Amino acid sequence: MKVLKWSLPAVLSLSLLVTGCAGGNDSAFSMDEEEAGTLKVMAHDESWFFQQYGNLFNTKFPNVEIEVLSMRSLYGEGVTDYEKAFADFIEKEQPDVLMLSMDQYVKFAEENKLTELDAMLEEEDFKSADLLPSAVERMKEKGGGKLYGLSPFFYSQALFYNKDLFDKYGVPLPDKSLSWQEVFELAKRFPTGGDQKDRVYGFSYGYGNLTNMGMMIGSTEGLRYIDPAATKISINTDGWKRVYETTLAAVKSGAIYSPEMVSSGAGDGSYSDYMERDKFLSGKAAMTMNGSYYMDELSRAGDFNKDYKPFAWGLLTEPIDPANPGTGTTLDLSEIYAVNAMAANPKAAWQLVKYINGDQAAKLLSRTQSGSLLTRTQYNKNKVKGDVNLEPFYALKPRESNDYNTNIPGDFYTPFFDNAEKELKAVQSGSQSLDEALQAIEAKGQQELDKARKAQEAEKAKKAAESGSDGAESSGGGAESVREAETTESASAESAAEPAS
Structure with a gap:
């Protein structure tokens, strides 16, 4: 628990910054500035929270004693089930203000554990018209049509392009959103010859290998490799064949760079080595796809390498699905703040x-x-130097990425992706056809999924039995608890087996 004490001049100065954060509206949640009370808040840790928000909030409400409930314990050793630990934390501490991920937000909203915030949007001093509309719509959509939380931040990706390289090689700058096929065709207009260390690439891909690149393209186009219930692998299809034909052709063209696809040695771990592996950052790639944090890397590279040569760059939206050109899959909202219904x-x-x-x-x-x-996008202009339009980060309406599925067992991913990469590299080397590779990836993937689901179900049954045993020792109700858990698991399995609508 922390109660802040400030000198009068400091309070007066800082209070000018937060004038209007409350008051001016008659509602059930209006609050007099002198009201006293205790407020329990979830946060990463106490110092972080007060630095970000708590200090200034207390200048407006100096008599509110803020108790920060640190979430650090949820990430400590011995925590094997994070979501259970999170739920137990909420149950024990009963915070007034919750900090949630999107999955947690959806779950708590469905369980009626959150207070509706729709009325906040109507409060004049909140200036809700300045909020990113698609972010508010997303929160309402995930809340079943009602608003239960808000996030001050969002994350998304965009297509970065090097203006200087486009000018140097006489390639016209793109002025609209591109599909992945168009990105790769544009990349091929840059030279592909020269020494690997010094040559220019049309597109730099920093997220891994052939499999990952194809999955990224497939996600943009709305393809699934696994059904919503996570019971069936389906990658041997015309859609996925087209995606991996595109991926393999792009890599074969020599216009694409990725550290995992192009042998570049082990490296020495220096910042210069890091820059050398990031061809866009080093000015040797015309395009790359990256997140908003990457702007900071571009602006600060010279601070870490005195030989760094800055270049002019711009942004387009993330590559689009031609069938749904107004939507994207990378916008994400986390650090969602909500009011506990039992506050x-x-x-x-x-x-x-x-x-x-x-x-x-x-x-x-x-x-x-x-x-x-x-x-509140009008303030993002402070995050970048120069005349860079940041709208591409949020111009597209967010659409759920089909490769995101909470039903997929965690133990499935590594063997599936390792095998997929092995099969696709065999295609790349010419030792098998793409049809053969997709057949093998699907068959082996189904085996790995069945194996992972079986292990997951066994672990659930073990935990249910342990929980029942603990209950029997304390109240004699263990057998009943186990039966209830088994019934729940059976119902869940039946639900998961139903075809997707």
Whole structure:
């Protein structure tokens, strides 16, 4: 628990920054500035929270005693089931303000554990019209049509391009969103010859191998390699064949660079070596796809390498699906703040969530927070030097990525992707056809999925039995608990086996 004490001049100065974070609206959650009380808040840790939000919130409400409930224990040794540990943490501590991931937000909203925030959007001093509309729509969509939380930040990706290289090689700058096929065709217009260390590439891909590149393209186009219930692998299809034909042809053209696809040695771990492996950062690639944090890397590269030569760059939206050109799959909202439906101090909780997502907080965070973008997008201009239009990061309406599936067992991914890469490299070397590779990836993938699901179900049964045993020792109700767990698992299995709508 932490109670802040400030000198009068400091309080007066800082309070000017947060004027309007409350008041001016008659609602059930209006709060007088002199009201006292305790407010329990979830956060990464205490110092982080007060630095980000708590100090300034307390200048507006000096008599609110903020108790920060650190989430660090959830990431400690011995925590094998994070979601259970998270739920237990909430149950034990009963915070007034919750900090949630999107999955947690959806779950808590479905379980009626959150307070509706729709009325906050109507409060004049909140200036909700300045919030990124697609972010608010996303939160409502995930909340079943109602707003239960807000995030001050969002993350997304964009297509970065090197203006200087486009000018040097006489390639016209793109002025609209591109499909992946168009990105690769554009990349081929740059020279492919020369020494690997010094040559120019049309596109630099930093996320891995052939399999990952194909999965990225397939996600953009709305393809699934596994059904929603995570029971069936389906990658031996015309759609996936087209995607991997595109991927293999792009790599074969010599216009694409990836550290995992192009042998570049082990490296010495220096920043110069890091830059050499990032061809866009080093000015040797015309395009790359990356997140908003990458702007900070571009602006600070010279601080770490005195020989760095800056270049002019710009942005386009992430590559689009030609069939759905107005949508993208990379926009993500995390660090979602919500009011506990059982909050002991709902008015103070409402006012804190309002401040965290408010205009003044965004203005201050725009000068200190790097990486993520603000949902109050007018302040993002402070995050980049020069005349760079940041709208491509949020111009597309967010659409769920089909490769995101919470039903997939964690033990499935590594063997599946390792085998897929082995099969695709065999295609690349000419030792088998793409048809043969996709057949093998699907068959082996199904085996690995069945194996992982069986292991997952066995682990669930073990935990249910242990839970039942503990209950029997304390209350004699263990057998009943086990039966209830088995019934729940059976119902879940039946539900998962139903075809997707």
